[in-house]
Amino acid sequence: MSTPSATQTDASSDVEGGGTGLDGRRASVSIRHEDFDLSAEVQALRRGEPTVGAVCAFVGTMRDRNEGASVATMELEHYPGMTERSIEAMIEQAFTRFDILGARVVHRVGLLQPQDQIVLVAVSSMHRGESFQACEFLMDYLKTQAPFWKKEVTPEGARWVDARVSDDAALARWGIAIGNA
DSSP states (O other): OOOOOOOSSOEEEEETTSOTTSTTOEEEEEEESSOOOHHHHHHHHHTTOTTOOEEEEEEEEOOSEETTEEOSEEEEEEOTTHHHHHHHHHHHHHHHHSOEEEEEEEEEOEEEOTTOEEEEEEEEESSHHHHHHHHHHHHHHHHHTSOEEEEEEETTEEEEEOOOHHHHHHHHTTTOOOOOO
8 A cells, every 4th residue: 555755844824814715714734853832723713713612622632552552652654735725715615514613733744653642623613513413424534535644553464444344334324425444
């Protein structure tokens, strides 16, 4: 399996005031090597938006086990530019499907250790239901469709990780059916 190399520099696309296809909506996509601060990200999502009544945030972390094997490290790779555009398109879908005020997606790349934070999806809205749904929708997309590649190091050696059938099923409930597993 051939995959792209992760970039040595961090790429981010902060589009709070508009641009990059999000029609002036409060949205941000950041792909980076360094860790993120949940409080700072949520604060940035809420900043200057007094109509926010709810924020839903999901933080995914690296486990030390997968598919019955211990995992020492995981390396995440992506296509710079393409990955951000793909996530921005899904955020646009979230704005269309749900009554949300803002969305932030932070995804790390590079070498990660167990317990490291990998991904943040945070969504703001006037009411909690919309935030919960949009957050789950975006995470289901990220698990299966965002152009990331994961390689785990186990006692048996390195292995590439594919999307699971259960991840495809989670995405299918939103009317997006693409078989990966």
